[in-house]
Amino acid sequence: MLSSPGHPSIVITRDSSIPKAFLPRKRMGGFDYLLKIAIGIGLILILRWVWKMVNWVWFQPRKLENQLKKQGLKGNSYRFMYGDLKETFRMRNEARKNPIPFTHHFFSRVFPFLHQCLNKYGEGFYTWLGPVPVIHITDPELTREVFTKMNEFRKPKLNPLIGLLAPGLVSHEGEKWMKHRKLINPAFHMEKLKLMLPAFGTSVKEMMNKWEKIVLDSSEVDVWPYLTSLSADAISRAAFGSSFEEGRRIFELLKEQTELTLRLFQSVYIPGWRYVPTPTNKRMKEMNSEIQKLLKGIIDKRKKAMEAGEPAKDDLLGILMDSSMKELQRFGSPKQQLGMSYQDMIDECKLFYFAGQETTSVLLVWTMILLSKYQDWQTRAREEILATFGDNQPNFDGLQHLKIVTMILHEVLRLYPPVVSVNRKVYDHEMKLGNLSVPPGVLVGLSILNTHHDPKIWGDDATEFKPERFSGGIAKATKGNISFFPFGWGPRICIGQNFAIVEAKMALSMILQRFSFKLSPSYTHAPTTIVTLKPQHGAHIILTRLQGSE
Template sequence: MEVMDTVGLKNIAVTLVLALFVRWTWRVLNWLWVRPRKMEKCLRKQGLNGNSYRFLFGDSKDNSEMVQIARSKPITLADDVVARASPFIHHTVKKYGKNSFMWFGQTPRLLITDPELIREVLTKNYRFKKLKQNPIVRMFSNGLGSIDGDQWTQHRKLLTPAFHLQKLKLMLPVMYISCTEMVRKWEKMLERNGWCEFDVVPYLQTLTSDVISRTAFGSSYKEGSRVFEIQRQQIELVMKSLQSVYIPGWRFLPTKNNRRMKELYDKIQSSLESIIDKKNKAMQAGESSSDDLLGILLESISNEQLQNGPRNVGMSLDDVIGECKLFYFAGQETTANVLVWTLILLSNHPDWQTRAREEVLQVFGSHGTPDFDNLNQLKVVTMILHEVLRLYPPGDTLIRKVHEETTLGGLILPAGAEISLPILLLNYDQKFWGEDAKEFNPERFAAGVSNATNNNLAAYVPFGWGPRICIGQNFAMLEAKLALATILQHFSFELSPSYTHAPTIVITLQPQHGAYLIIHKL
């Protein structure tokens, strides 16, 4: 009898193991093949075109190869930026038209180029959600830009006071200190001949890094500036991760990249924990918390805890660290790139450089200190910055995902599909910008953004749109105006013969080989 019971138990165990194996095998097969093929069939029935699904990788390998080929060849300032910076999107639209889709691994990405549909996607953020980042990317940045739902609502509420206009006005003198320090460095380099040729990229990166360090971390700005250096090292590892299909559990393998990413992650965590601890102790000692972004955020959290109780405030220490990382990367990288492309384009268009300088000198004089009110008088400078953001937006694409079947315009989107909003492609579309869409013409913004886009406002979204519009856009524009005005007060500049035009995406759109200019002292 006992033998029969033992045999019976073994049979049950074997049956359970086989059932689990069959279930697991089906789930893997469904993930890798059945589900993607069903989604492809659904999209093609609606008149959408794209490559056929290829097992596991989809279009990822083609995308990586096209990026490598594009990066191997510089272009001229008159050539197509989209073809070099976003080669696979350019190739897909050219081959299949704007109503097309691409494959990112096992997931189809629909290209959405109609501004009305873009407006709907960015407005209805409860239906069209941010992608859940793979763990490698989350180690780099996991702040407001990558969270959804109630967590996003809570973080946005707590962060908003830090970006009120009155707070930004108080930060302007600190920004100006960083600008004048860079000016002094350039003047010293120009002392001998009155001019000098150099790559402006590292100087502008240092400038914006210094600005965000001072405005985000106050007296701890020198320690904060080390965060940027670590993040620069992380970017290359993140790009490798973004260009490949993430396999669940891969981050636990002791690969060279994984070990290095973990090492850099630990360094940033330690640095930011130390900065936050110092700020908390300073606030407890009665020091002002209203002069930097971190202090304002911590004060906002403290006030919320007093009103609703500590357990009802959804922002932990790790959350604060995540937002600090985002402060740092988004605040530094975006503005640095805008300034770099602005100097390049004004070097290539000396007439606009002259107009901008004349405006700055008229408003500030040659040695006047810019303030908030007179920065708002810089109409030509504002037009130029808008045109730079059109031609060289920091991000080339916005990605969203639907988690349940939904409609968009006349399309039925299957659950799990992703939506690609090709910002760079739209910014060069003659339908919205006219026949001179590829040309640098700030005059198009003379009567404002609405007029420039023929009321298709969602055709121009350098800072996003809708509820999730970039919380730091006013900060970035204020800093860019101040920095550009300060440079124009003291210098003129032209392209160096050694300048190589090579726009490329390394998380943001930036010059692959730097920006070598010839700077002259006025």
Template sequence: MGESGFILMVILCILNVLWWGWKMLDWIWWRPKKLERLLKEQGIKVTPYKLLLGDLKDNMRLFKEARSKPMNLSHDIAPRVLPFDLQTIQKYGKNSAFWFGTTPRLYIMDPHLIKDVMNKHDHFQKIKGNQFLRFFLSGVVLYEGEKWAKHRRILNPAFHMEKLKRMVSAFYTSSNEMVSKWEKLVTSNGSCELDVWPEFQNLTGDVISRAAFGSSYEEGKRIFKLQDEQAEHFIQSFLTAYIPGFSLLPTKRNRRMKEIYREVRTLLMGIINKRQKVMEVAEAANNNDLLGLLLESNNNEIQENKNKKNVGMTIDEVIEECKLFYFAGQETTSVLLVWTMVTLSMHSEWQVRAREEVIQVFGKNKPDFDGLNHLKIVTMIMYEVLRLYPPLLFFDRCTYKNMKLGELSLPAGTQLMIPTVLVHRDRELWGEDAEEFNPGRFAEGISKATKNQVSFFPFSWGPRICIGQQFATIEVKMALAMILQRFSFELSPSYAHAPTTVITLHPQYGAQIILHKL
């Protein structure tokens, strides 16, 4: 290489270093400061910017401190489950933002703005960038645009009310097994102490296995165990999730998340292949479970659009939807059941009213679909539990182009956070008793309770509302009705009130309940 060639190479290396240096500086300083300035000009208060991690370290520190001890027995759970966000809003007001790494995240708490964000899902999209999410969950809950529309269209028939009616027998069978087991435990002296949290996880796992895959919980419990572990790893990954390339490093957690991803995929592939073989042999195979209905709907989509490109779901996409069945189907329902039991143990007068209604509708007979839909008091209680203990504490979105939101002009790259647990207990929206358990507020339905505002959205809202909402609520009503028919219950002295988030809202130390046989 001649001298001129060497000089040219040195110049190119210097230019490359300068280019990467400029990109790095833009990422960690210039772009964040530009976004900060644009927000502040519109009256939005922003927390002081800290290089690279933003407020993530403070957020995690406060979260760990909150988790370190139980709280008093009350429904004021926000200081424990969203301590950083609560403190930020108390200090800077609702019209404020914090730093999620190098990106500002703006709180959205006004019902009119929440409605806009939820309705305009093509403009305010799910946040991309967490490199670890692909190992945990995908499917319709994360897709956007035409892909989301296609998957939602294929999935909708499986969750039609007429199809859900067929699954009520699976709800009953699983619930009956659980309460029969409980009856044996209380036989000797008429009462016993039981941690109902693992009981409900097993119940909802059993239900989703029967209703989604036509198999018993035994066949699916390995998947549940793996997905639970993956959820823990996913939560722990947040400090590093937005550092480019970090998920590629061979750390212990990264290796384990990839192992779990591969194993869950293999297990689900086996279940799907078995079902497809049955369907090939017998066209009129029993497709009353979610997997059968999904595969049937997918085949119909492909047949009806055989001359078009990219129709139907691939086998990998079916696997991702099945993972979503497993996680969402178990988590949402077990969480709602456990907090309903805890809350009714704290408020015995509502437990009595719920039991009286169940006995009036069913007596000691097997609950049926029509009767479950006539349980007004149980429904009011369920809504109030969802208000105070929503499964997901917040929803987040992002602008991928310059957007108007109310009076705000949001630059591309602004993230939005809708803190469900804070909106659900906002006194300006719910009154002075917002922190209190009062199912009566839902006596005339959700619209009346919310004054037709978007201030109650435990399953999201708008076009992207959770597709499994009816599945979860019918399952909860079945289990609760059967428990109320057989037992009264109260909190054990050993119970420690400690709601915490592991993707959804869990009882950190379990839910110890004393059951009394009726």
């Protein structure tokens, strides 16, 4: 109420008829103002994230599905978030319950869902890896195009936790891939592999000594765990100058990581989920941290020795460190630009351990299984080996001239490739692939197994074991087509393929010098994939010591 002498009182009330602009305002504090701004920004970010998620799991897949259908491609209709994942793994788990007769026609056991789609839709179909469509191709020319255009068809980035299993060169792109490939290449030159042969021989001898303790004359042995340990020991000696016993903990952790990775493949990765402290996420990170610590110890020990003036060793790590150091000295550039960072070195070492062990062990186990079944080829291989080396330990030059053994290994790799499929992804812009236009966000699936078994490419005997098809070499067997690629193809072909082949030749030669073998009645044929193609129930073989073998 306002008043003055001689004037009537004026009463001001909060009547709705008085405009708010004329009323006194309560002043907003600075904290309240900033809080409102923060809440507003937070809501905008949340809404943006929600939109991206909805677009990712619904609108984008439906858009891509329409684009693929317009081009005549067929496939199942998209199912929210999971796509075909649930059905894929349900059928896979069902298939794993039942072994099969001894046949090399096992695509339907390893890929039952893809086999069903192939029968239903024919060639040129797509499936759903969660909300991401995958176009499946087997045409050799299209396969060549995908492998050749490595910057356009790139390796997919899926669950980051899966990438912990096999980091390094295999996961890099662009300039980083080129730099690492250049630095690692010297370690896999034939002359360097020649220096690693004694390490391979030592590992094989130790394995066969164990066999001879349990095989007095003839006994059944599950050779699979022995071959796994053999390849692990060989990669430890050849890569780091240590034995399997010293690297045992690393291999135990890698085995557990492989099993957890398989579980992660069965679920859709939601961006950011790796930061949620679930038991699986925590265990994956714990194992990765322990592996990195162990590898760091190996590298530190080697680095101190080199700094003290010791020459670089001729194992993979020594060659890698020497190559990286020379690159730095040559250009005089900062460490992060040329050469390899410390973390890069650890990642490449982990990849050596994982890929080197997996590839060779599965190649050897399937070779022994097939030679157990096809005794005539086992005899021919042994005769060639004895004619070349006698009872002496195989040498590098002799291994390079083993024609029959090479034919056998190639046919094993054709029928039982270690890696049964690879995917590539289009990221930035639409890509032409033959008559197809592949939109960004779409995967291209290359089934190595299906291509290797395709009767249109290999003939009516495509699923028969016939090493003679490689008697004239790979180029003649494939007629120049990209129809045999157990180690990939093109610029990104597996850098360790020669390493795996030389090790396998060495091991097989030494085994055949001292043992003959045949399938045990208890052997169960059940190829399955756990990252690589493995015998689900082991490899039960009857080993017989040869007369005159030490």
